[in-house]
Amino acid sequence: MMKKTRTLLFCLLLFFVVIACLPLILPLNNYKPQLEKRLSSLLQAQVSLETVEFSYQPWPVFTLNNVKIDGEAGKIEQISVPLSLFNVLQHGKSLKNVTVAGVKLKPALAFTLPKRFAALEQDRITLGDVVLTKASVILDQGELGPIDGVIRFAKNGAMDDLQLADKQGHLDVHIKPKGDNIGVTVQASSWELPLGYPVVFERLYLSGEGSPEGLLIDDIRGETYGGVLSGKAQLTRQTDWNLQGQLLAKGIHTEPLSKIFSPATFVSGRMDAEVQFVYSAADYLKLFAHPQLDASFLLRDGAIHNMDLVAQLRAGETPAGRGGQTRFDTLKGKMLIRDRSVQLQGMALGAGKFNAQGAVQIAAGRINGSVSGRLQAGVLAIANQIRLSGDLSKPALNSGNAARTGEQPPATSVNELLQ
Known part of the structure; x- marks a missing residue:
């Protein structure tokens, strides 16, 4: 038992010594043409890469630098493949823990990736989860991204899911x-x-x-x-x-x-x-x-x-300061937003014996419009029409006019109505 353990430890030590010496033994960039040809065949595209490197991060990793796909259609800063025992023993037919960093793809290429990955199935190559970092889609003006994610593959090698979070x-x-x-x-x-x-x-x-x-x-x-x-x-x-x-x-x-x-x-x-x-x-x-x-x-x-329309109707003038509230059973209308202009049209408020209608427009920090209210109190009906105009950045709006059925129209104003 002890002999077997020593043999196993010796094999593991030899394995890591070989890995440590690989950069000295193998002229990695001499394999660049074969890698480019293989990747071009798998992705059904013209693939080129700048350099192939070996490093410790802290574990041994092969890195393909500055990979280009179909010229400017796609760029990848780095593809890192860890030199793990699993990856070595699979002889390139199955890879795990691959990381792809700095991905930049044009939309046409991005949408064809699932089909391109399908070629992996034909060559019997399977991938584990592929980690994406700083992935972007290249647009005519700027980029969509960057964002991180994970690509998952089915057992047959086909792309199954891209998750972004x-x-x-x-x-x-x-x-x-x-x-x-x-x-x-x-x-x-x-x-x-x-x-x-x-x-x-x-x-x-x-x-x-x-x-x-x-x-x-x-x-x-x-x-x-x-x-x-x-x-x-x-x-x-x-x-x-x-x-x-x-x-x-x-x-x-x-x-x-x-x-x-x-x-x-x-x-x-x-x-x-x-x-x-x-x-x-x-x-x-x-x-x-x-x-x-x-x-x-x-x-x-x-x-x-912070707005009491009923009090304004009854008093015939705006009470000092703001406050109170206007309760309603229903309030309906239409809101139109055009860029920075807001229009409230066909506003109708119903609250038992009190109702009000109005329409206003807010643009460039100013308000213009009108609001009318009507309160039925027994045989007496009180109606009020108020015009609104002014600068919303200032504390007061310009006053309008009012009228009561059967009485002289009293003056009224609206202060800070929408502040």
């Missing part, structure tokens, strides 16, 4: 071969979408199919602010990037959502909404900088906080 664990993306295209699923939790405002989704799920022409997202489901979302979207790119789609929202708790846009004057209640959206830009990094949204919404059993 953020370091915080909030985002998980899976990309799988799907015929000539790819299937994409995205799952996110406690995730803030890059829409210019800190809107957070408790849960978000998207699935669709990608091709060189774009991405069709046929299933969107989410949970945000106590409500649920569903919808569809499509991302295309010809001259510009274009994202358009529809969302249906149910039971959204509007108080935390509206405070994102106006922490002083906000709205509470539960909201249902239908949203049509379009984003377009030449640079994908600026895709959400120019929104176009059309939304129809209905709020139930809520209040407009």
Whole structure:
């Protein structure tokens, strides 16, 4: 038993001595033409590499440096293959723990990778998980990335799944071969979408199919602010990037959502909404900088906080300072966003004997519009029409006019209505 143990230790020692001497024994760069030919055959592309090196990191590793695929279609800074006992004994027919760093691929090449990896199956080559670091897709303007991930392969060598995830664990993306295209699923939790405002989704799920022409997202489901979302979207790119789609929202708790846009004057209640959206830009990094949204919404059993419209009607003038609230049974209307211009149209508030209508536009820090209210108190009806105009960065808005049925029209004003 002792003799066998010593023999095993001697073999292991000899193995590591050979590995340590490999850089001196083998002129590795002499094998570069054979490696280029082999990789070109496997990936069905013209592959070239700058150097082949051997190093310790701290374990022995072979590294292929500055690999190019079909000229400028794809670039890889390093492909590292550990010289483990498993990899050596498999004689190149099976490799594990391969790391690929600094990947830059053009979209046309990226979408053909599943088919190119299928050649591995024909040559009976299998791979374990391949770790990707600093992977990017090269675009006409800039890059999409970098991001880290893992490529997993099936037992027959075909690509099975590409998983991408953020370091915080909030985002998980899976990309799988799907015929000539790819299937994409995205799952996110406690995730803030890059829409210019800190809107957070408790849960978000998207699935669709990608091709060189774009991405069709046929299933969107989410949970945000106590409500649920569903919808569809499509991302295309010809001259510009274009994202358009529809969302249906149910039971959204509007108080935390509206405070994102106006922490002083906000709205509470539960909201249902239908949203049509379009984003377009030449640079994908600026895709959400120019929104176009059309939304129809209905709020139930809520209040407009820090604004008391009923008190203004009864007093015929704006009370000193701000405060109070306007409760409502329903509040509905349409919101149109065009770049940095916001229009609220067809606004209708119903609260028993009190109702109000209005339309306003906010652009370049200024507001223009009008609001009218009506309170039925027995046989007496009080009506008030208020014009709004002014600079939202200043503490007051210009006053308008008012009228009461059967009485002289009293003067009224609105101070800091939307501040």
